[in-house]
Amino acid sequence: MTQTALMATLILAPFVGFLINGFRYRKHSANVAGGIATTMAAISFICSVLLILDLMALPTESRRIVVSFFDWIRVADLKVNMSFVVDPISSIMILVITGVGSLIHLFSIGYMHHDKGVAKYFAYLNLFLFNMLLLVLGDNLLVMFVGWEGVGLCSYLLIGFWFTDQEKAAAGMKAFITNRIGDAAFILGMFILFLTFGTLNFHEINSLVPSSPEFSWLAPITLGTLFLFIGATGKSAQIPLYVWLPDAMAGPTPVSALIHAATMVTAGVYMIVRLNPLFLMAPNTLAVVAIIGAATAVLAATIGMTQWDIKKILAYSTVSQLGYMFLACGVGAFGAAMFHLMTHAFFKALMFLGSGSVIHAMHEEQDVRKMGGLKKYLPITHLTFFFGWLAIIGVPPFAGFFSKDEILWMSFQSPHGHVGLWTMGALGAALTAFYMTRLMCLTFWGKSRVPKTVHPHESPLLMTIPLMVLALLSIVGGWIGIPHVIGEVLGHIPNIWEHWLEPVIVVPTMPHAEASLEWGLMGASVLLAVISAAVAYHFYVQAPEKPKALADKIKPIYELILNKYFVDEAYFGLIINPLVRASRNIWYYVDVNFIDKTTYVISDLVRGGGGLVRGLQNGNIQQYAMYISLGVVLTLSILLMR
Amino acid sequence: MGQDTFQITVNCIKLVLVFLMMVQAVPILVWLERRGSAFIQNRLGPNRVGPLGLMQLLADAVKFLTKEEFFPAGGVKFLYYAAPVAALVPATLAFAAIPMSAPVHIDPFEMFGKNWGPYTFFWQGFEINVGIVYILGVSSLGAYSILMAGWGSGNKYSLLGALRASAQIISYELALGLSIVGIILLYGTFNLGEMIAAQQGLLHFQFLGHTVESTWLPNWGIFYQPLAAVIFFAATFAESNRLPFDLAEGEAELVAGFHVEYGGFKMLLFFIGEYGHMMVAAGLMTTFFFGGWSIPGVSYESVYQWAQGAAATNSGASLLAGLIHFLVWTVKFAIFLWIFIQVRWTLPRFRYDQLMDLGWKTMLPWALGNTIITAIVLLIAHS
Amino acid sequence: MPNLDFLTEVGLTHYLILSAVIFCIGMAGVLLRRNAIVILMSIELMLNGVNITFVAFSSYLGKMEGQIMVFFVLTIAAAEAAVGLALAVAIFKRFKEVNIRFFENLKG
Amino acid sequence: MPLGGILFIAVFVILFGCLMLFLASKAGKRVYDPVKFEAYECGIPAQEKKDTKISVKFYLTAILFIIFDIEIIFMYPWATTFRDFIQSGQGLFVLTSMFIFLLVFIYGLFWEVKSKALEWD
């Protein structure tokens, strides 16, 4: 098969699945609908593997497969091709999207088995995959934006999937509107970049980037990247636009795993990595990215510590981990960002699916206070979740350790880094270890607080197989990016990851550092994590009354955190309500009193004029035909007289 | 029509002869039908007038002629009288386009002090490039005479019978037309003469580069398109309103369908029209599926060579060969006519809904399937 | 002896004039007849007038496009007749009326 | 051009038919009887003339016939040229385009069957 055909199949297979399931949306069979959707996702996965094999066969410098299907827009200077590119960055993304996506599709068959709208569900899921592939593979900003909007739409549809529940429908709308704010900024960023470079193609933009960084805040590249970053904060749930993600947990759990943990929310990180030469030339933007990333990582982690809803905890954890990725971008460690993106996709998808399995077992119960001791009921789920836990808190040699350590090390050592950033990162890591351990303890360990009416049971094989695969990936996924210092010790294991990304990612020139320093920082972060995990274990298993006492002691702070720093309320009070009031005033004075009245005058005039000639339109077809023939006569005679 | 007076004259005479042949075949068929039905039903049939009742034909004709002329009170005069005449035209026009034998080549000769020729005369009313389409088009005019008769009689049985008959005819025209698509695919032409030419010799065809050849089977269309043949033949039964499809005249319900109010010669004209359709169908069956005038196992050339020995001139040989082939054609043709008659006395009548179901839901899909399969096989065999 | 060439030499012009005549007859039918079904028939007349033009040009210019056009026009005309008659029948079944002026009452 | 022949035989047949009718009208004897000229009604006196309620089915059948007839006629040029197309290597393309057409046709037929438009009871 040619690459064009492979690419077309890769992108269109989910779309075909969407069409098939979309047209049979009234059907109830989860096996059929899910079978179709999963097959399509798997086809995509196979195609992406084949494409990547093709890509690997190319020499390192020219690892880039571009497939152009047709000219999409051709207006004046704006030339946009519907073309797609597979290079080292997007190759990782498509692997993650289609691979993890397929697993989640498989899991969904079991999870959504009793739902009425299962065909619709799988149709949306396939549509999401299609749009995500557009986003990732698009070789210019506009195609990416199509996918960007498409995934937003699918996210909205899937969050509000059970739209008969008012709250869930509202959560969908919240996600959509919050994303729109980011998208508007994205469009503005795109305009600025187009004005600056005259193209929207990534490759061209990256090759046109000036060689020296610009330091003004108002310089075009800085402005453009800033706007793009605002767009990214919308999609990737960063301060200040992170509020939608926790609410997005209203959707089915596999959706949370796929869209709100593994793939869509990483789109912002991906976009920045794609444009990394551009961002590197805008140090101001990088600083903003790093600070916002670090702040989000810590802030979300603190909120995560106080939540009682298993999915909300994971959601805040996601926000926090995304913060890490942005931190990495901000310090110029784009490779590390991509690395963390991938490992995070593995272990977070695993944890979400695991929580889905738990929720499934608990008959839709999501409150961790009503769980506990589930280890003996859900052995497989527990074991896989356990590996995910080890990965996220950064215990070597699990996947999370390598990626997180890389980020922390870079934030310390990179020319764009800072000690403060490292401190915040390390703090975030400690907090992560704490709340994740808390989650483990409350859910799986300790005494059972399960109500008598609920009888937990292990999920079917269809759901546990994806869990096992993801658990395996969470264990070994990090081994492709082993840092040099460890690699040296273990016997010259190369860092495959950096090597792979080398042609497309600018690696910042690092000041020389002692290996001992790196070992020390690594040890410190692991130690911090282990300590806080131990504290959490003590709090929630050995002495379950302690947390409450502690919370009472620092009641104001605890309340603040429990209520998520009142961010939602602040948004309402400061932005939404004034906006509504102002709009109402504008509506009354401008619309009703001015525009409407003007139109009435015009419409009266038109109506009067119409009254004069309405006699002609009397419904008599023959008269109409006569008008036509008279018109023809007139035209003909004019033509003949000429 | 021709380049000169001789050709025009011959062609006109030929046309009239074809028409007369059609008209004359009707009494014979009526006799055959009556004797045949008697034979099938184990009785004697007409056997008093002349030897074997053969003179019955003449007696019938006289009787028809001397029947009382009458016009129903509620009728429409023009339509009432025009209908039987209109029934004749489509059948004749269609029948005249059917090739009955090999073309006759006449060498130049001298007559009335002028040089004439050379000529080629087709053994048919006229040779038409788009034969099938022409025949379909002309015979689709048959519905008019029925509708005219039904309306012109001013009788509700007539009208009902006419509507039924025309609905039935057009329903089966679909299956008919669609089964022909397979035949056209097979021969790649509309021309009936070329179709017959394509059926000469022994069964042989190309398949995926191999030549498949039979040692004794003739190269007839029936071996390539058996399904089309069945559908086509069944549809022609319905087209000519014969049992088991003679719903239009179902005696028990409609007394006699659209020609209740007709008697005497007008009735006879309808008969001629109906038998004409039958003959067109038999002729087309022969042409499409059974090699037309060709003799299985004997090529035209060998017949012609034999005729050259028997006749003095080339023209005479050509004429003689034509005659022999015409006889062969007549035999094939007569067999099909006999099948028509035998079916009529063998099968019971359909119910109207069964009839429509058969046309729309059975024959049309089968014909469609036949077309598709033929096309696919052609594509595979020739590429 | 008057020049009778136009009688004996039939060319493209003859066909065009014939088609114009048929077209105008059909047009008159559309404009003047009362019966909706007859009006539909007159429309068929007009279409046939045009078809003659197409075929005449096709054969005199040696191009097949004209015939393709006629083929398509035939199809569309048949489709139009089917739908038009279905409408007329629907109205007739309800109101027992085929006068074209009656159809005015159906507006709104 | 066989047109002359067609016209000739058509006119001939019409004349022949008229002659037959004329002969028959002259040959037969005529006895006037008003009952004889009434419409045939199985012996009972004719009631309302022909204002019979007739099923719309007939008309529906005719409409469907037109449409399917045209679809079939579209296959004729295809059928004659299909071999040429195969020879020029475009066979598969033409076959596919015909299949798309046929698919629509089959869908139409299927719909008619499903919607019971072809049901006679």
Next chain:
Amino acid sequence: MSTDAILFWILAFMTVSSALTVVLITNPIYCALSLALTMVGVSALFVTLNAYFLAGVQMIVYAGAVLVLFVMVLMLFDLKHELQAFTRGKMTGALKLASIGLLAGLIAGAILMSNGILLTKSEAFTSPDMASDTTKQLGHLIFSQYLFGFEALGVLLMVVAVGAVALSRSKGGTHAKS
């Protein structure tokens, strides 16, 4: 006078007179039958123009299908001939007639004015033996250049089939029976 010319004049007379009958006669059934005759005439005219296949199609579709439909409808609904064939209205009637007359005059004028051009062109392009395989050419063109039109017509026909059935079965619209 060639046979072609004789045929043309016979057919032209037949076509025009039957077309006139369609428009002028009061009984709609005669109109339909007369229209069928017109169609047969037009089909014969196609033959004189060497368009054999189209002539056949014209017969099958128009004379054999469309007009049968018309006749059937007229018979089904027992539309007796009307006392008044034309719509009322002296003013509009005059205007309509005038427009038709003008149209006819203008078209004829246009054709006659361009006489010279067309005749020379036609003689240059007319080929007597193009009749041999017009059908094949037709097929080739439909399946190469006009493929889309062909497929679109397929869809159109399907839609018409569905629409006509739906229309003829509808039990009535939104308005009360008046």
